Amino acid sequence: MAGHSQFKNIMHRKGAQDARRARQFAKVIREITVAARSGLPEPASNPRLRAAISAAREVNMPKDTVDRAIKKATGAGGGDDYVEVRYEGYGPAGVAVIVEALTDNRNRTASDVRAAFSKYGGSLGETNSVSFMFQRLGVVTYPRSVSSEDEMLEAAIEAGADNVVSDVEHHEVTCPMEEFFAVRDALETRFGEPQSARIEWRPETTVALDEDKARSVLKLIDVLEENDDVQSVYANFDLSDEVAQALAA
Template sequence: MAGHSQFKNIMHRKGAQDIRRARQFAKLIREITVSAKQGLPDPAANPRLRAACAAARQSNMPRDTIERAIKKAAGVGGSEDYVEVRYEGYGPAGIAIIVEALTDNRNRTASDVRTAFSKHGGSLGESNSVSFMFDRIGLVRYPAAAASADAMLEAAIEAGADDVLSSPDGHEVICAIDEFFAVRDALEQRFGEPETAKLDWRPTTTTTLDEDAARAVLKLIDALDDSDDVQNVYANFEIPEAVMQALDA
């Protein structure tokens, strides 16, 4: 699970800081809007929209809020015209960072991302300047109680997945992006709705950070995440538990 635990650490850290729910909801609604506009406004017939709605429910978004977002997206001229953009660059300690955004103003978003990099010891790069250090994968995550490791592995392989990483924290099913929706749907039929189902950037190698570097990197991650346009931030670093505890102290 190299390259993933740092994001769990960040989530815990952000939770301790009481992230504003409204900002998270705004990001989820934006994903629902784009998903509904790009396909049918019916989650049953639109895999991306179904995944967006599942993520919203995982964040305890009220059902009527989800339904209003879908209806707004389906209406004529009723919602903004968002486009998907990706930025790549380097942060403190030379870590590689991928930023995914949904925006109705490319210039504003590019300026916000560039400013966050420059203010926090990073540099924005060209397209594909760091993505070669990541694998693009489909990721489906279940809690450990959903199935035994053997049962999850058997079901995942039958569904077309490439690998399963099982631990006391849960099961992570990894698949090719072309197989993502088929794998997710097959597992959902057998084990119910997953905790997480998304396309992911998984670093092929990671850099372990000391306390000073970790503090600088997390400030950059926080600054990027504070942008309403930014949906996801991926990076190739690890923070040891002892360092994380020192940062939280």
């Protein structure tokens, strides 16, 4: 794997997942809030809310917490108002970075993101300055144990997906963004709830990094992800097995 996914794997091996649990919950609750307000508060009638609830399960958020977030979002007053914002720029070594945020204060978030880029050897660019180097794809992941490679590939293609990559642990199904909800629902009907299902930015080309440059890029991504307003960070770097092992040591 390249870029953000590989970074997350490294951080998980370091045990950082538990330390970030509260922050993960806060980010998911923001997404639930926006999703619940964008359509009906019933998951069956609101694909984005279904995806947000799936993300909540992924981080082991209690059902009561999810239900309270939906009720708060759709009740009187409705809590905070969040807007979706995307930032793009370059990190160390010319790595392209996309930052997605949900914020109730655009000026604060823009200032924080710009400061992070500047402090850690990058530069914030204009909208669309790097996104042309990425594809917007739906990504649905299942444990390897749910089916054979052939069965998953057949089901995914029938559902409208483009590709399936299977390894010893997972099946990863990718599809056009426009087909994401249809593909996810078709696979869920056949195989049950996926391990994860989301729309991501996937790089079309990647930048290979040595250990020093990788540490600089990962520090920038780490700081960005620690910002409460930031929901997701994507980058087009690639790490060799040797570099990944050195970082995870």
